Amino acid sequence: MLNDQTELLQRLVTGDRSAFEGVYRRHNSSMIRVASAILRNRASAEEIAQETWIAVLRNIGGFEGRSSLAGWIFTILSNKAKTRAKRDGLSVSLDTSENDNGLDDAFDGPGRWRDMPELWDEMTPERVVGGRQVLTHVSEAIDQLPPAQRAVLVLRGQQGLDAAEVCDILGITDSNMRVLLHRARFSLRQSLDRIDR
Amino acid sequence: MLSCRDLSHQADAFLDCELGLWQRLRIRLHLSMCNGCSRFMGQMRTTRRLITAEAQVADPDDAEIDNILAVFHEENQSSGQDGPVTFVKD
Numbered sequence: 001m002l003n004d005q006t007e008l009l010q011r012l013v014t015g016d017r018s019a020f021e022g023v024y025r026r027h028n029s030s031m032i033r034v035a036s037a038i039l040r041n042r043a044s045a046e047e048i049a050q051e052t053w054i055a056v057l058r059n060i061g062g063f064e065g066r067s068s069l070a071g072w073i074f075t076i077l078s079n080k081a082k083t084r085a086k087r088d089g090l091s092v093s094l095d096t097s098e099n100d101n102g103l104d105d106a107f108d109g110p111g112r113w114r115d116m117p118e119l120w121d122e123m124t125p126e127r128v129v130g131g132r133q134v135l136t137h138v139s140e141a142i143d144q145l146p147p148a149q150r151a152v153l154v155l156r157g158q159q160g161l162d163a164a165e166v167c168d169i170l171g172i173t174d175s176n177m178r179v180l181l182h183r184a185r186f187s188l189r190q191s192l193d194r195i196d197r
Numbered sequence: 198m199l200s201c202r203d204l205s206h207q208a209d210a211f212l213d214c215e216l217g218l219w220q221r222l223r224i225r226l227h228l229s230m231c232n233g234c235s236r237f238m239g240q241m242r243t244t245r246r247l248i249t250a251e252a253q254v255a256d257p258d259d260a261e262i263d264n265i266l267a268v269f270h271e272e273n274q275s276s277g278q279d280g281p282v283t284f285v286k287d
Contacts (some may be wrong), residue, residue: 015269017262020262020265020266021262029252084249106199111203118240120243123247125251139249158251182209185244185248186209189240189241194239
């Protein structure tokens with residue numbers, strides 16, 4: 001794996017198209033989501049993602065592997081997004097006090113399920129519900145998450161960055177990050193439960 | 198005694214292996230006796246798989262990739278460099 005990464009880095013240094021395309025496909029959509037969580041504006045987020053890619057290619061020769069490559073890329077992205085946010089007069093801090101959209105209404109007084117949860121035997125990515133594939137529903141649900149939950153879900157739950165990297169990139173504590181991640185996953189579960197009914 | 202509500206609050210931490218031994222045992226005992234919570238835990242596992250699967254649906258934009266590489270190569274040519282001009286340490 002180390003040799004694979006070394007070869008990838010060497011190819012990125014020269015701007016090799018297929019190497020860059022692989023990294024771009026792996027991260028670009030997530031980068032736009034994280035940037036939009038900071039900037040609250042997709043068009044600005046797309047610009048920042050593009051600027052980040054150019055900075056990545058320009059500076060990849062200096063990457064020493066002390067963080068993950070993805071962590072390094074998202075750090076550059078987050079710094080650029082925060083700079084743009086300051087320039088545009090936006091708050092650069094993510095609001096981590098977003099409302100808990102938990103399941104409490106699903107339980108009776110003693111804490112038992114009011115209605116039995118459904119079996120999700122057919123909840124596969126390709127299944128079509130309401131005229132759209134399940135994954136399309138998932139994408140929409142992620143895009144509708146509160147910004148801080150969305151950013152944590154993308155970085156930790158999808159990109160697989162270490163908890164410490166996520167906290168550094170977003171400027172949040174470890175306990176905040178865990179709460180946001182759990183809330184995001186709950187929200188997604190509720191969205192999927194609604195489409196299955 | 199762990200309630201279904203309590204379990205729902207701990208389900209994600211359980212699946213992330215963040216809970217201690219005693220908490221995990223209590224949850225496993227509850228799951229062995231509660232169909233509702235077994236189904237709910239299955240839903241959370243499926244949700245997490247779908248979240249991962251969603252990330253893997255690449256949305257390639259060839260024009261965008263070409264644009265970025267064009268800017269990169271142009272910068273290198275105008276600076277007379279074969280590689281990056283400045284370094285950002287990680």
